[in-house]
Amino acid sequence: MTPSNRAYAEKLDESDPLAGYRDRFASAVSRTIYLDGNSLGQLPLATREAIAEVVDDQWGRGLVRSWDRWVGLPGEVGDLVGGTLLGAAPGQVLVSDSTTVNLYKLASAALDARPGRTVIVTDDDNFPTDRYVLQGIAAQRGCELRTINTDIDSGLSERTLADALGPDVALVSLSHVAYRSGALADMAAVTGMVHAAGALMLWDLCHSIGAVPVELDAAGADLAVGCTYKYVNAGPGAPACLYVRRDLQESLRQPIWGWFGQADQFGMGPRYQPVAGIDRFATGTPQIIGTVAVREGARLLGEAGIERLRAKSTALTSYLIDLADEWLTPYGFRLASPRAASHRGGHVTLHHDDAWRISQALTAAGVIGDYRTPDRIRLGPAAITTRFTDVFDAMDRLRQIAAERSYAELPAKPARVT
Numbered sequence: 271m272t273p274s275n276r277a278y279a280e281k282l283d284e285s286d287p288l289a290g291y292r293d294r295f296a297s298a299v300s301r302t303i304y305l306d307g308n309s310l311g312q313l314p315l316a317t318r319e320a321i322a323e324v325v326d327d328q329w330g331r332g333l334v335r336s337w338d339r340w341v342g343l344p345g346e347v348g349d350l351v352g353g354t355l356l357g358a359a360p361g362q363v364l365v366s367d368s369t370t371v372n373l374y375k376l377a378s379a380a381l382d383a384r385p386g387r388t389v390i391v392t393d394d395d396n397f398p399t400d401r402y403v404l405q406g407i408a409a410q411r412g413c414e415l416r417t418i419n420t421d422i423d424s425g426l427s428e429r430t431l432a433d434a435l436g437p438d439v440a441l442v443s444l445s446h447v448a449y450r451s452g453a454l455a456d457m458a459a460v461t462g463m464v465h466a467a468g469a470l471m472l473w474d475l476c477h478s479i480g481a482v483p484v485e486l487d488a489a490g491a492d493l494a495v496g497c498t499y500k501y502v503n504a505g506p507g508a509p510a511c512l513y514v515r516r517d518l519q520e521s522l523r524q525p526i527w528g529w530f531g532q533a534d535q536f537g538m539g540p541r542y543q544p545v546a547g548i549d550r551f552a553t554g555t556p557q558i559i560g561t562v563a564v565r566e567g568a569r570l571l572g573e574a575g576i577e578r579l580r581a582k583s584t585a586l587t588s589y590l591i592d593l594a595d596e597w598l599t600p601y602g603f604r605l606a607s608p609r610a611a612s613h614r615g616g617h618v619t620l621h622h623d624d625a626w627r628i629s630q631a632l633t634a635a636g637v638i639g640d641y642r643t644p645d646r647i648r649l650g651p652a653a654i655t656t657r658f659t660d661v662f663d664a665m666d667r668l669r670q671i672a673a674e675r676s677y678a679e680l681p682a683k684p685a686r687v688t
């Protein structure tokens with residue numbers, strides 16, 4: 271039996287130890303093949319119940335009295351995410367704000383902690399919000415933003431990074447898994463290089479959390495941010511995470527001096543005095559409903575186990591690549607992600623000159639992936655919900671679309687949201 275035979279995929283599904291987790295999601299009955307868990311994860315049934323409880327009971331009946339149980343939630347859920355998904359000991363992860371805002375907070379704090387150094391290093395393939403936030407900080411402070419070139423298919427070059435480091439660099443900010451190609455950086459090696467140059471390292475984990483095992487403590491990481499609505503399945507706009515290594519917390523001060531970061535918050539005193547610990551990186555009133563969704567998403571992934579999820583994820587993406595090689599190469603597709611599973615996150619990107627139109631045709635055929643500039647189709651088979659037969663069927667439909675050129679009549683201009 272060869273991989274290009276559907277029975278091969280059926281066999282893999284039968285022996286998949288995580289197969290049952292699919293039924294824990296609201297969409298289990300849907301006929302759509304969803305390969306966009308790296309953009310917006312699916313709805314766990316437990317989350318629907320937990321949100322109903324927090325809305326009906328805790329808010330609806332408990333009202334303001336529920337703050338007693340809510341006030342510690344961002345730190346408690348931060349510890350859960352840190353322990354199950356990020357390799358972080360308690361007291362270093364907080365659920366708060368958005369990734370964009372957390373990036374601003376931690377990058378600003380890092381620059382203040384390196385007086386006399388005036389350079390921020392990032393790369394030109396970093397996610398847009400990361401590049402924009404760093405541009406803004408550099409403009410406000412009169413710092414230099416040194417942007418290194420990264421290949422959009424193969425990912426960060428450590429040699430290029432080494433050339434950009436020096437005694438003037440305060441902060442390096444990079445994505446652990448590249449949003450377009452899925453290229454996976456070596457966190458421990460890069461962090462070590464940055465430390466050797468005397469700078470602080472800020473990782474963006476948006477495409478890593480819940481997809482690849484992250485070992486922040488073991489890698490000696492300083493700072494990290496990441497969202498929860500992708501592989502953690504916490505829902506649109508759910509609050510993000512931030513990590514600050516414990517021994518750095520006292521010396522860092524973030525720029526948004528809100529009352530949730532204040533020591534003796536309800537003393538309502540005249541002056542801002544940041545509380546000790548990770549809570550000093552909080553700003554204002556936390557988003558409780560979203561934080562509950564982060565808790566449920568992290569519990570579910572923790573139960574499945576990040577190592578098992580990663581093993582299934584690499585099997586799914588490797589299978590997808592095998593089928594793409596065999597079926598799609600003749601139609602002008604080319605792999606735009608690292609071929610080695612050890613250098614890849616949870617998604618696979620394919621290049622094609624007509625990527626946007628093919629991506630629309632694929633959606634119309636019941637397979638949801640997404641399009642990314644300049645000419646790429648991104649397919650993210652989240653391990654907790656995707657079957658090997660889903661990968662087979664999706665690639666089979668893609669092959670049909672390519673063979674029949676059924677996309678040729680579709681609009682060439684990308685939509686507002688891709």
Ligand SMILES: *Cc1c(COP(=O)(O)O)cnc(C)c1O
Nearest residue numbers: 368369370397445449474476497
């Ligand atoms: C998804 C993503 C973001 C999103 O940031 P928001 O503040 O949630 O909009 C940021 N960085 C990376 C690398 C991402 O993949």
